[in-house]
Amino acid sequence: MxxxxxxxxxxxxxxxxxxxxxxxxxxxxxxxxxxxxxxxxxxxxxxxxxxxxxxxxxxxxxxxxxxxxxxxxxxxxxxxxxxxxxxxxxxxxxxxxxxxxxxxxxxxxxxxxxxxxxxxxxxxxxxxxxxxxxxxxxxxxxxxxxxxxxxxxxxxxxxxxxxxxxxxxLDPQTHHPVAADRRFGADLGFLGNRLPDREARVEHFFLEPASRLPGQTFLLGGSGWQDKPMSANINYIGHVSTRDHNAFNVTPKAVLNISRASMAENGFSPATRVFEAAGAGGCLITDHWEGIELFLKPDEEVLVARDGQDVADILAGLTDERADDIGHAALQRVLGEHTxxxxxxxxxxxxxxxxxxxxxxx
Structure with missing residues (x-):
């Protein structure tokens, strides 16, 4: 056809x-x-x-x-x-x-x-x-x-x-585990363009937790954030080419998915970032939305945060070993069911x- x-x-x-x-x-x-x-x-x-x-x-x-x-x-x-x-x-x-x-x-x-x-x-x-x-x-x-x-x-x-x-x-040919890249070293990374339907949620789920955890490092990628006020522990790197997404997802201890407001309210709308991160074997923290369990199992294959305080609490207690276990479990799930x-x-x-x-x- x-x-x-x-x-x-x-x-x-x-x-x-x-x-x-x-x-x-x-x-x-x-x-x-x-x-x-x-x-x-x-x-x-x-x-x-x-x-x-x-x-x-x-x-x-x-x-x-x-x-x-x-x-x-x-x-x-x-x-x-x-x-x-x-x-x-x-x-x-x-x-x-x-x-x-x-x-x-x-x-x-x-x-x-x-x-x-x-x-x-x-x-x-x-x-x-x-x-x-x-x-x-x-x-x-x-x-x-x-x-x-x-x-x-x-x-x-x-x-x-x-x-x-x-x-x-997930497309395993383009999104897959790679070696860590020190350019993307951080405790938590977030990759997303600055959009009106997402900005308030980025403030809530990423910028505020960063300000509460001055001893941890945060990585922000995506276009449009250059004039956004942010705490000193956030490293803003601008647009990240797709060829670097695997390294971005696997290098930080965890990466964050923040849905646009309309997607979160509607539910059942996993962003491409969810599968990109899982495909790289990264430990994913996502904002809560209805239907997440159809794609990844909370607490075993993904960590779910209902607000910025949850993000801060998750990061404060997340060990490297648990992050690795979650990333590995997510990779196996998406390869088996969600390519x-x-x-x-x-x-x-x-x-x-x-x-x-x-x-x-x-």
């Missing part, structure tokens, strides 16, 4: 949190025999900050940030058996969805793949005339990278024929099921 996938970026993770998800899942689908073309716009300086070359398992088409270029690439949807429009592409998203649907063949499987369902649904709820509402009548399926029953029910309520979560996972090969099995079955139903109806 040929897949035409219209997303934010495959070759750049710069201001693009979905990159790891796209890479892992599409690589796994390509290994199952799918012929994939990924279309991405040249916006937000992503092409200037590429962190990978175009892969041999997927054709990448970069188009100018113009309406004319958008229409030219969406015309190519007509050649695909499966047509995917992802959320948050970053250039004329509504027009892109409309053009993809206009050009897709009548027998093609048409999918909206939402990589930020809480944000999308919040936007749609406040706009009765939102273009996505009308598009759902033409779409065969909504896939999301998280959300559980709340997201499934919400999408069905606004007209989706079906909504199925395809959760983040993109596992996710691709689910997606492949969905694609084939829809194709069989369509053939039977003809």
């Amino acid at each position: 040929k897949i035409a996938f219209y997303g934010s970026s495959l070759v750049s993770a710069y201001w693009n949190g979905a990159a790891t998800y796209y890479r892992g899942l599409l690589r796994a689908l390509a290994q199952k025999g799918y012929d994939i073309t990924f279309y991405e716009p040249d916006v937000y300086d992503r092409q200037k900050n590429r962190d990978m070359d175009p892969p041999d398992w997927c054709r990448v088409v970069v188009y100018d940030g113009t309406v004319e270029a958008l229409k030219a690439v969406t015309a190519q949807a007509a050649a695909a058996d499966v047509v995917v429009k992802a959320s948050g592409v970053g250039f004329e998203d509504d027009l892109l969805l409309a053009e993809v649907l206009r050009n897709a063949r009548s027998d093609a499987l048409k999918i909206f793949w939402d990589v930020d369902a809480p944000a999308t649904l919040a936007e749609v709820r406040t706009a009765p005339d939102h273009p996505l509402r009308g598009a759902l009548r033409e779409l065969d399926l909504v896939l999301t990278y998280g959300g559980g029953d709340p997201v499934i029910d919400a999408y069905r309520a606004i007209g989706a024929r079906d909504c199925i979560p395809i959760y983040n996972a 993109y090969a596992h996710r691709a099995e689910t997606v492949d079955a969905l694609f084939k099921s829809h194709a069989e139903k369509r053939e039977a109806a003809e």
Whole structure:
């Protein structure tokens, strides 16, 4: 089957949190025999900050940030058996969805793949005339990278024929244990860009515990924090390339996952960072969100904090030996149940099921 996938970026993770998800899942689908073309716009300086070359398992088409270029690439949807429009592409998203649907063949499987369902649904709820509402009548399926029953029910309520979560996972080829790197030495590391929907939680779960534990060292990576007030025991290192994520995750005694507010409130939304850290064998501390036990077992494979005081208390009592044990247990769990090969099995079955139903109806 040929897949035409219209997303934010495959070759750049710069201001693009979905990159790891796209890479892992599409690589796994390509290994199952799918012929994939990924279309991405040249916006937000992503092409200037590429962190990978175009892969041999997927054709990448970069188009100018113009309406004319958008229409030219969406015309190519007509050649695909499966047509995917992802959320948050970053250039004329509504027009892109409309053009993809206009050009897709009548027998093609048409999918909206939402990589930020809480944000999308919040936007749609406040706009009765939102273009996505009308598009759902033409779409065969909504896939999301998280959300559980709340997201499934919400999408069905606004007209989706079906909504199925395809959760983040681990790509063992890119995220795996490596040697420690002294550049990333710390008691606790956190990696994440400064976003309005996350900043208050970063203050609560990371900056405040750092100020309470002056004898411990903290490492902050990600873009946008340079003018943020922080205690002297925090080492801010700015943007961290994906090639250094394994070392970042395995070098500190523990690494911290802080969900964006909408993801934490919704639950069942493990970030890519969760699986990256576990895949490197790092000891992960995560903020609490409903559904964490579906992916990692609290206190054995992950440490869970409900507030900043919990983070401080966990760090104060965490030994190197226990951190190593938790990291090892998490690695074994994700390798056994939560790789993109596992996710691709689910997606492949969905694609084939829809194709069989369509053939039977003809």
